[in-house]
Amino acid sequence: MxxxxxxxxxxxxxxxxxxxxxxxxxxxxxxxxxxxxxxxxxxxxxxxxxxxxxxxxxxxxxxxxxxxxxxxxxxxxxxxxxxxxxxxxxxxxxxxxxxxxxxTELAYALEEVIVRPYQLTGYLEIDVKNLPINNAYQYSISGLSVGYEAGNKNPSAVTKVLGAILNPADLLRNLFGKKPNQMRKLRKIKEDDQIRNLLASKFDRETLIELLQIEKMDIEDILNNCNYSKSFITTANDLQILDAISGCYEDFKVLNRGKKR
CATH class of the missing domain: 2.60.40.1120 (Carboxypeptidase-like, regulatory domain)
Structure with a gap:
């Protein structure tokens, strides 16, 4: 018992x-x-x-x-x-x-697609000349681990990059300041291989929005203010966007810390 x-x-x-x-x-x-x-x-x-x-x-x-x-x-x-x-x-x-x-499966209503803007002929040599060229150049700055895109290659583009880097007050203080906890997640996200593999296969920003708890417009604002080109913002996969935001945020922290001293 x-x-x-x-x-x-x-x-x-x-x-x-x-x-x-x-x-x-x-x-x-x-x-x-x-x-x-x-x-x-x-x-x-x-x-x-x-x-x-x-x-x-x-x-x-x-x-x-x-x-x-x-x-x-x-x-x-x-x-x-x-x-x-x-x-x-x-x-x-x-x-x-x-x-x-x-x-649940998504139901897509497929619409008629007409390929005409560039008047493709089927001949590679001719069609290559008719396609638009991406003129977004990336600039590297000594001491920083990432490059910055600034559109066309001209003196004002370089000035724009240097202005953003050297002036912390203009470098997304409001956006980063409003979302400190979300921004701290960046490093943890980058360290998880499964999440990185997921982001590398996506282009819709949905997972990034859920992870960082920010709006899609905020993501675009961050990249615009970090001098990434429109072509990069619209064509990059979610992992590339994550790395771009992370690099910009790390630079911001360094510059912001230097200003406080």
Whole structure:
């Protein structure tokens, strides 16, 4: 009888300990399965990002994934051709290991596409001459690890770059100052290979917006004020945009620290 009582007490204490861990938001691993909402089939290679912990992973061939998380963390699910989804972690998701998360396919209405602006002939030698040329030049400055784009190659472009670098007051003080916590996430994002792989395959800025909690317009403002060209802003993938913002922010911190001294 004494042994049975001891076993029951141990079981109760373990359950209570488990509940306390979830209620105190202690980080632990969560497992779930991602499926196609239309077919119920498991989805492989879906990217999952914990927006709070800035950690990422992908699903295996069975649609399964495991990721470190805590109660109330938000998971962001992304897959090409499917609607991205955010899920807030609850206690139930830790208790039940067969949680299924459904993603819905996007319905695209394809419109007629007419290729006529450059009057392509089919002859490479002729068509190459008719295509627009990207005149955005990048300038490197001694002491800084990144280059700066400034549009056309002319003296005013170089002056524009130097003006932004040497004048911290004009270098996005308001944008960076309003989002200090989000900007601090940049380094953590860059250190996670799964997140970097996801960003390298995306061009829509959606994941960056969720990770940094800033608007798409803010991203464009940051890059404009850091003297990146319009062609770079519109054609770069999300990883290149992340690296550009990160480099600009690091330079800003150095210059801002120097001014305070």
């Amino acid at each position: 004494g042994k049975k009582l001891l076993v029951i007490l141990c079981f109760i204490s373990s359950v209570v300990f488990s509940q306390e861990n979830s209620e105190t938001n202690e980080e632990t691993e969560i497992s779930a399965i991602v499926i196609n909402a239309q077919t119920d089939a498991p989805m492989e290679s879906v990217h999952i990002v914990n927006l709070n912990q800035v950690k990422g992973t992908i699903t295996n061939e069975k649609g399964e994934f495991t990721l470190t998380a805590a109660v109330n963390d938000t998971l962001y699910f992304s897959f090409l051709g499917f609607k991205s989804q955010k899920i807030r972690i609850t206690n139930d998701m830790f208790k039940f290991k067969d949680t299924k998360i459904s993603l």
